[in-house]
Amino acid sequence: MNYFNYSKDTMNYIDFYSESIKNPEEFWEKQMNKIEWYTKPTTILSKNDSDYPVWFKDGELNLCYLAVDKNVQDGYGEQTAIIYDSPVTQTIKKYTFNEVKEQVAKLAGGLLSLGLKEGDTCVIYMPMIPEAVFAMLACTRIGVTHSVVFGGFAPHELAIRIDDCKPKVIITASSGIEVDRLIAYKPLVDEALTQTEHKPKRVVVLNRKLGAKVPFKKYDVDYEALIFGSEEAGCVPVKSIHPSYLLYTSGTTGKPKGIVRDTGGYATALRFSMEYVYNAKPGEVFWAASDVGWVVGHSFIVYGPLINRNTTIVFEGKPIRTPDASTFWRVISEHKVATMFTAPTAIRAIKKEDPDGTFIKEYDLSCLKAQFLAGERCDAATLDWYNKHIPVPAIDHWWQTESGWPMISNLMGVEYLPVKPGSATKAVPGYDIKIVNENGEELGPNEEGYVVIKLPLPPGTLLDIWKDNARFKTGYLVKFPGYYFSGDGGYKDEDGYIFITGRVDDVINVSGHRLSTAEMEEIVASHDVVAECAVIGINDELKGQVPLAIAVTKAGKDIEKFQLEQEIVQLVREQIGAVASLKNVIIVQRLPKTRSGKILRKLLRQIIDGEEYVIPSTIDDENIISEIIEVLENYKIGVFK
Missing domain, CATH: 3.30.300.30 (ANL, C-terminal domain)
Structure with a gap:
């Protein structure tokens, strides 16, 4: 069965990938031209003060404009941009691009009135609701660097992040909802602020009116009142290397690392990913069943789908117990999802509850073209179970918070390669992936070693660690000079398929x-x-x-x-x-x-x-x-x- 509609009948993986490695500047300049710039870059690839490669340094653009305003200007204002599906509150609500633009522009205006300006930071501590997406877009609209902290994080962990990125404003909600309980967010924020040295000026609070305690403090601002009383703000052009966001990930020292993402390279990479990795056509429904607190949520709930003019789903629920193991299939069928992305653990949870796939038979899933899996290595048993019950490609692909978009994948928009269980297939264009030993020497087929990527990394990958360049160099660049060290082990087989075996400390010595x-x-x-x-x-x-x-x-x-x-x-x-x-x-x-x-x-x-x-x-x-x-x-x- 041919699942794919290729725009270029002659395109194949080998030629496409080779072009990106042999001529990276020419390759990414072509991709860069697929997005709209206020000022097109004349410098495609250069180095920063730390001698680290950067992309499109002198270009100017705006991420929110690409995700929202451009779609409205192109005549798609009435297309559904966001579907909010919340089985925990039994709510489904849809927002057009016109409606998203109004909400985002008003919130951006409200943030300006609170004193936020280009170069400031803002922490977003929200559940999986549309307002979390609006907050992210509102920040990028006015050049404010956002840092989304996973809703429900303990006060101490939130405090660490606040002290690290020093936000002028925090945006939060009254509560999040787990499977069986309400989690009041505002008391957690208040507790965190008693622990911080840095004190944000304002805390913007969205009251969801679900019964959670919302203690009022002098620094509080009501979200709805802020929106109501604000003028719509326009998009602020920012430099390509402007930090669009910083996202914290675990580090070996115990102190979270604030991964810094640029703007121009990121937009280029996401537009590329939607077309060539996911084969997502504009107008289709794309669902990443993740959370905006994680990199998947940034790249493929918010920015990637919207830049590609896809309808994106904001899902407030779990794969099971909301209400049962049929939830994913209900969402796919009801909203006509064309491409889905989730973690293998979600599929395993469903398999555990419904081993015979009984729920699957109750839904029409003919809309689904492909199922992508990431976040951890997908085992063959899970792939087999999925394909037994749903006959569409189940694609295991590999990437990291640091990369921001896929590094190893089957390129569904280029050429579908045979699946090898246990492998995420081959390197995505732009990633020159090598397997090396302790001395940095490249290993042969089926020899396990360290997974490294030759510099320059492609656009959209990490720019730095927030306010800690020394840690950035030590963690990623020093161990293997000229390469980015992924921290993972793996091997390539004789066909060039890459197998990620886990973090290097997951290899045991018997x-x-x-x-x-x-x-x-x-x-x-x-x-x-x-x-x-x-x-x-x-x-x-x-x-x-x-x-x-x-x-x-x-x-x-x-x-x-x-x-x-x-x-x-x-x-x-x-x-x-x-x-x-x-x-x-x-x-x-x-x-x-x-x-x-x-x-x-x-x-x-x-x-x-x-x-x-x-x-x-x-x-x-x-x-x-x-x-x-x-x-x-x-x-x-x-x-x-």
Whole structure:
């Protein structure tokens, strides 16, 4: 079946990719011309004061203009821009580009009246509601650098970010909603501000009127009143290298890193991604089931789809329990989603609740062209389950907060390559990805090493770490001079397919043998009773480390612990060998994860090895840790023997 409508019948991946590597300036100049500039750049590629490559340095543009105003000016003002679908409040609301422009322009005017101006920063601490998107766009409209902090973050973590980026204003809402509870945001913001050295001038509060406590402070401004009393503000031209936003991500020091994103390179890269990676046609519905607190939300809920004139979905819910495992399929069917993006963990959660795909059969999903997966490595069992029930390409692709857009993917708008389970396919144009050893020497096919990208990185990737250039260089550029170090391990096969095996500290050393826990997870997940799993390396006096499998079983699939353990151990022995030394499999009700769905493997390892650990602020539910410890005590694993 041909899923794709190619604009260039002769285009193929090899030629397209090669052009981007051999002639990067010419390649990206062509892509740059697909967006509208106030001042077109004459310098395509240059270096900044830190000798780091930058794109389109002397160009001027505005991200909000590209995402909103241009679509209105082009005659698409009545096209639906945003669909807000909230199963937790049982609300569906649609906004046209005209309506988005009015809301954003008025909020931008309100922010100007509060003293915000180009070069200032603003923290946005909001749930998944349209006003979160309006706030982001309003900031970029007037040249204010926004930093979205995931709604519900603990006050201490919010305080750290406030002190780091020093916002003049915070925009928040009265509450967010989890599956089974209301989370009052305003008390969290107030508590954070008692801990900060930096004190923002104003806190803009949207009262959702859902019953959450909204304590009034002198610095508060009512969101609705601010909008009502403000004139619409126009778009402010900014330099291409102007920081559009900074987004915090975890660092090895424990202090969050504020990844800085430019404006011109980012807009170019997103426009490119929508066309060539996702094959999204203007006017189609594009759904990234993520959150604006994460990089996926920035790139592919807000800016990417709107720049490409796609209708984007703002979804306030979960893949399960809102109300059940049918939610995703209902949204796709009801809103005619053409392309969807989510994390593999979401699909695994659905698979666990509905292993036979019964809910899927209730909906017409013929509108769906492709399912993209990212955020963590997708196992073959999840891909197989998805394709068994929904016969569209399920595309695993790999990227990072730092990159801002895909680095490895099947290019659906260029040439659909055969899928190899476990691989995110091949490098996206602009990313010259190498696999090297500790000395920076390139490795051959199927040799595992460090994943690095030769400089210059393509447009849209990180510009710096906010106010900490030394950390930027140390973390990404020093280990392998001339390359960006991704922090991940992996290998290329003989066909050039790239396999990401996980963070470099996820490779374990068993009696001198380097083994990938991701590879073992693939095998454990292939067992027909296992819904999802984590494999970690734990301390062993004899072998240094040995692997431990932690598994969640599928609903309705009963099996004795001993039987499951023996079957999984045998599977690993058959596919890796006795050297893997996997002997223990423990069964838990659920795995500890971040809110974005990443399994907290390092935390599990620290608990089992008896090391000091800190429960990260990004954890989905802190109660799970006590549940895990109780299970470990029952199994007598690690320090709990």
